[in-house]
Amino acid sequence: MTPAELVVTPTGVRFAGRLLPVSLGRAGIVTDKREGDGATPAGVHRVIGLLYRPDRIAAHVLPAWARPIHPQDRWCDLSGHPDYNHLTRKAFGKSAERLRRADPLYDLILPLDWNWPDAVPGKGSAIFIHQWRRPGYPTAGCLAFCRRDLFFIARHAAPGTRVVVPQRGP
Known part of the structure; x- marks a missing residue:
């Protein structure tokens, strides 16, 4: 049986x-x-994790492999830093994206393996599947869904689930 995959x-x-x-x-x-x-980014990516806000989402509604987002958790986007494109608990000023946001966009995150684990400086970081602001509102490069669909994906995806983003024509 072929595992489920997300195809754009x-x-x-x-x-x-x-x-x-x-x-x-x-x-x-x-x-x-x-x-x-x-x-x-176009290509075939894979889900590498499932992170959630435990103060907003109960663990029992998610798969057992989900991990809580701690108040100090950040994603490093400082190109060339040893933690570039990785989860960290270090502050880098504006070069580390806080995962605990005031809005609900990162209440539930599925990070993808874009430029990970061996990040190439400047190739981009933090390609996530997360909640959208509203329908059609663009992201900074991520794939965003309404909360209901995001929970559906989180419950049915697994580590390694393929995310296929085909190159679009001109």
Whole structure:
């Protein structure tokens, strides 16, 4: 049996027999992703984790492999730093994205393996599956879904689930 995969199409993301509306990066899909470009990287990526806010989401509604987001958790986007494109608990000023946000966008996150684990400086970091602000509102490069669909993905994906982002034509 082939494991389920998320496939980006022109009309949404196909996953587990459903077509889910998605928001992608404000700069579209690119094959030459760079840090801070606002683009979603084309390619075949894999889910590497499931992180959640334990003060907002009960652990029992998620798979056992989900891990809580601690108040000091950050994702390093300081190109060239040893922690670049990794979860860290170190502060880097504006070069470490706080995972505990005031808004609900990162209440539930599935990080992808883009430029991970051996991050190449400048190739981009923090490509997540997370909650959207609203339908059609672009991300900084991530794949974003409504909360209901995000929970569906979290409950049915597993570590290693493929996320296919095809290159789009001109």
